[in-house]
Amino acid sequence: MDFLRPTTLAEALRAKADNPDAVPIAGGTDVMVELNFDKRRPKALLDLNQVPELATWTEDDETLVLGASVPYATIIRRFADIAPGLAMASRTVGSPQIRNRGTVGGNLGSASPAGDAHPALLAVNATVDLASVRGSRSVGIHEFFTGPKRSVLEPDELIVAVRVPVATGPQQFAKVGTRNAMVIAVCSFGVALHPKTGSVGTGIGSAGPTPLRAEDAQLYLAAELEGRWNDPKPLPDNVLREFGQLVGAAASPIDDVRGTADYRRHALSVLARRTLAWAWQDYSSGRWAA
Structure with a gap:
């Protein structure tokens, strides 16, 4: 197995173009597990x-741009005020050691339906920046996932950054697992309220072939x-209750070792009701702005 170690983004993109089968690794919290269990043996x-360009971030009044290698711990520590949903989701990832190494870029790269960051990113309509030696492009998060552990990422492309709109209202995230920490979600849900536009965002995790939005639930709640x-x-x-039922209906779960499809739909309904109640309480009390 070859080990490629570029020191600039340009070098990284050239290395990926020359070695399209090369597996990117930053935190390694997913890749190393697969290697250790011999589930993957890349060339x-x-x-x-x-690569310093991937470990930086910028922010303004409208957008937080997170480099693909920025770890969850930094998001929790620095950006809980402007990206609260993503910070909440980041707190549920693994252990402190994993949060110090794992990244949103890696979460997106694995494209797992159970990725903890995905519902929060869907709820705020985030954008993923991709790059290759051929050029760069931005893809809406709702278009990024194409199937279980599959995405629009081309063999010669790397995830460079994630653009997260700065919160204009309260956001919430919750997940169900077999225990409270260091567990893959049985299902997860994120909600974001957008008072300026009168709209609502949602994100469903681990209850379909890809992370999903509950679009009927969004339209219903925006009208209400x-x-x-x-x-x-x-x-x-x-x-x-109606919001919760619409969220559950939007899911496309399966039965597996972590839970049944019926349980996932029921749990999502409960999570949706609870997170909406928390978010609305934050909004009505003004606590989210404070």
């Missing part, structure tokens, strides 16, 4: 730890909230 590893943004009283139980 080459492309180490991105020495239309007259409530300026007078945010508690949401009626029937609104919370």
Whole structure:
């Protein structure tokens, strides 16, 4: 197995073009597990730890641009105020050691339906920046995933950054697992309220061949909230229940060792009700802005 170690983004892109089968590695929290269990034996590893362009970030009033190698721990520590949903999801990833090494770029690269960052990114309509020696392009997160552990990423491309819109309203994330930490999600859900546009974003994880949006639930809730943004009283139980049912209906789960399809739909309904109630409480109290 060859080990490639570029020190600039240009070198990394050239190495990927010359070795399209090379597997990128940064934190290694997924790749090393596959190697250790002999589930993957690539011809080459492309180490991105020495590429400084991938480990930086920028922010302005509208967008947080996270380099692909920025670890979860940094997101939790620095960006919980402007990307709260992603920070919440990051806190549920593995152990502190894994959060210090694992990255959103790696999460996207694996394209697992159970990736913890994916629901939060879907809920805010994030964008993924891709690059190769042929040029660069940006792909909406809702277009990025094409199947279980498959994405639009071409063999010669690398994930360079993720563009996360700065929060304009409260966001929440929750997941169900066989225990509270260091576990793959049985299912997960993220919700984002966007008061400025009167819209709602959702993201479903580990309940379909790809991470999903609950589009009918988004439209329903946006209509229900239309007259409530300026007078945010508690949401009626029937609104919370209907939102939860629509989220559960949007899923396409399967039975596997972690849970049945019916359980996943039920759990998603519960998560949707709870996260919406928390988010609306944050909005009505003004706590999210503080």
